[in-house]
Amino acid sequence: MAKSEEVKAKDNAARPPSFWRRFGMQFGIWGVGIGIWLIFVFTASEAFTSKDIYLAFASSTPIFALMAIPLTLIVITGEIDLSFPSVMALATASFTKIYSGTGNIWLGLAMALFVGTMCGYFNGWLVTYFAIPSLVITIGTGFLFRGIELAWMNGSGVGLTDKELASVANVLVGRSFFGIANQFWWTVLATIVLWFTLNRTKFGAHVFLTGDNKISAQLMGVNVNKVKRRTFAIMGFFAALAGLVASFEVSYFWPTLGDGLLMNSIASVFLGGTSVFGGIGTVTGTFVGAFIIGAINAGIVASGINAFYTQVFFGLVIIISVIMQAVISKRIKR
Amino acid sequence: MAGQAPVIQLKNVSKTFGEVRSLSGVDLEIYPGEIVGLLGDNGAGKSTLVKIIMGFHKPDEGGEIWFKGEKITEWSVEKARDLGIETIYQERALCELQPIWRNMFMGREIKNKYGKLDVAKMKSEASRLMSEHMGFTSTAVHPDNSVLTMSGGEKQGVAITRALYFDAELVILDEPTVGLSLSETKKTLDFIQSIKKSGRSAIFIDHNIFHIYPAVDRMVVLDRGKVVGNYKKSEITIDELIESMYRVARTGSIKE
Numbered sequence: 001m002a003k004s005e006e007v008k009a010k011d012n013a014a015r016p017p018s019f020w021r022r023f024g025m026q027f028g029i030w031g032v033g034i035g036i037w038l039i040f041v042f043t044a045s046e047a048f049t050s051k052d053i054y055l056a057f058a059s060s061t062p063i064f065a066l067m068a069i070p071l072t073l074i075v076i077t078g079e080i081d082l083s084f085p086s087v088m089a090l091a092t093a094s095f096t097k098i099y100s101g102t103g104n105i106w107l108g109l110a111m112a113l114f115v116g117t118m119c120g121y122f123n124g125w126l127v128t129y130f131a132i133p134s135l136v137i138t139i140g141t142g143f144l145f146r147g148i149e150l151a152w153m154n155g156s157g158v159g160l161t162d163k164e165l166a167s168v169a170n171v172l173v174g175r176s177f178f179g180i181a182n183q184f185w186w187t188v189l190a191t192i193v194l195w196f197t198l199n200r201t202k203f204g205a206h207v208f209l210t211g212d213n214k215i216s217a218q219l220m221g222v223n224v225n226k227v228k229r230r231t232f233a234i235m236g237f238f239a240a241l242a243g244l245v246a247s248f249e250v251s252y253f254w255p256t257l258g259d260g261l262l263m264n265s266i267a268s269v270f271l272g273g274t275s276v277f278g279g280i281g282t283v284t285g286t287f288v289g290a291f292i293i294g295a296i297n298a299g300i301v302a303s304g305i306n307a308f309y310t311q312v313f314f315g316l317v318i319i320i321s322v323i324m325q326a327v328i329s330k331r332i333k334r
Numbered sequence: 335m336a337g338q339a340p341v342i343q344l345k346n347v348s349k350t351f352g353e354v355r356s357l358s359g360v361d362l363e364i365y366p367g368e369i370v371g372l373l374g375d376n377g378a379g380k381s382t383l384v385k386i387i388m389g390f391h392k393p394d395e396g397g398e399i400w401f402k403g404e405k406i407t408e409w410s411v412e413k414a415r416d417l418g419i420e421t422i423y424q425e426r427a428l429c430e431l432q433p434i435w436r437n438m439f440m441g442r443e444i445k446n447k448y449g450k451l452d453v454a455k456m457k458s459e460a461s462r463l464m465s466e467h468m469g470f471t472s473t474a475v476h477p478d479n480s481v482l483t484m485s486g487g488e489k490q491g492v493a494i495t496r497a498l499y500f501d502a503e504l505v506i507l508d509e510p511t512v513g514l515s516l517s518e519t520k521k522t523l524d525f526i527q528s529i530k531k532s533g534r535s536a537i538f539i540d541h542n543i544f545h546i547y548p549a550v551d552r553m554v555v556l557d558r559g560k561v562v563g564n565y566k567k568s569e570i571t572i573d574e575l576i577e578s579m580y581r582v583a584r585t586g587s588i589k590e
Contacts, residue, residue, distance in 0.1 A: 201450070209429050219427040221412040
């Protein structure tokens with residue numbers, strides 16, 4: 001097959017897209033990631049040549065990476081979710097309430113994941129049933145979910161230090177393999193599962209079609225609304241998982257859980273090469289994007305640069321990456 | 335054809351969009367092995383009719399759709415395609431950022447028995463069909479290339495090949511020759527003949543009577559949402575047809 005293609009290419013026959021065309025975007029992301037890493041290795045060699053900083057990334061980055069990865073699917077369909085930090089909190093609040101009420105850990109965990117999924121599904125239902133832009137409606141549901149959670153918890157947190165919780169905590173956020181945090185492996189698993197979902201299932205194929213051209217997809221029998229509702233539900237499920245991970249990591253459920261994670265997650269998705277306009281995106285890109293963002297946060301401090309510059313650096317990297325992607329994708333098109 | 339149930343039959347189908355009545359009381363039947371030309375001015379309701387047959391639009395209360403002698407109650411695009419109706423849309427209905435293979439199998443992806451997509455098979459089938467059936471050999475026509483990079487004729491080729499692949503019983507072509515070169519137009523007209531030869535049916539919509547007349551068995555004239563004429567080719571010459579089309583455009587009635 002490969003040989004016949006080569007022969008045909010000479011007489012202007014069907015040829016596959018060039019390597020650059022196909023993987024240019026991925027190169028861009030990995031290039032940015034490696035570039036930033038090299039900068040830090042030189043400016044903060046002491047910190048960046050010891051393994052401690054990598055272990056720190058592996059425990060802190062997954063908390064928003066776990067949400068950035070499913071968010072990629074929503075962005076590919078051309079929608080956005082701004083409510084997931086509140087879903088994290090509401091779902092984890094459900095866990096603490098069920099656990100303290102019944103003493104049943106498994107029921108609590110199941111309830112948290114169920115509540116998260118339902119919150120996501122509710123977002124999807126509002127977006128598709130009323131045809132409201134998700135950018136607007138999820139600001140509303142974000143406040144709603146947060147408000148319900150704060151009122152329910154009466155604004156106070158819950159310690160998660162019971163002996164009975166130790167085994168669950170160990171599975172979620174324990175340390176294994178050279179002291180790498182388990183949440184890192186959960187994030188890797190989420191990436192693999194959602195990669196498969198996106199690239200090897202009918203639903204995943206429909207995610208791309210929905211975001212590329214909604215009308216064309218509908219004309220060919222794709223139920224775009226169902227696809228969107230499912231992506232929001234998946235988002236809710238992972239927000240719940242991230243909420244549990246974040247809370248068990250610090251052995252405490254803060255009612256403000258999720259604050260400060262919104263921008264990190266969204267930035268990871270766009271840094272990872274997913275198109276703002278929908279139809280294009282990869283979960284592996286988001287995975288790398290999330291770790292670039294995690295590295296910037298830690299690297300600035302380790303380099304001895306005044307921490308006030310973190311956001312400057314952060315902003316520059318995102319702006320430059322997005323411009324680079326725009327240029328690359330324009331080149332790829334023609 | 336006597337005794338055979340129509341592949342598709344519309345009974346008293348109307349469609350209203352808000353205040354605008356796009357179709358009113360349309361009756362139409364297409365028999366097996368029949369190529370029907372659908373003629374009409376802009377805004378006559380041709381595209382709406384196609385989208386009702388395809389299940390994209392729902393007809394107003396009282397309209398009925400029958401498939402092979404059975405009344406269909408729950409009609410959707412998915413169901414229409416499952417029963418073997420494929421459409422080549424005027425607007426092509428492609429997702430242009432996606433590679434050819436995704437467009438080719440849009441909505442009807444090939445899966446293995448565990449529900450996993452068979453990407454390799456979709457790519458090889460797309461490649462085979464594009465070169466064997468459509469004779470496309472340009473550099474843009476590789477299954478991994480995005481549709482965006484293709485010419486108008488090649489895009490149409492994707493849409494036609496897609497209809498071809500699923501062995502449709504009824505193929506609807508909504509102005510398939512718009513924007514095509516002479517040789518691409520000829521390819522499209524040949525495709526319509528191949529549908530007839532294989533004993534399947536087609537609805538052919540085109541502005542150009544000279545494309546329609548030689549290709550079809552019967553012509554249905556639509557004007558302002560109503561069927562105003564229905565001729566077997568043996569009953570009318572091309573000149574008479576053109577004359578009556580002018581009359582319809584002027585007076586809204588086909589009769590003198």
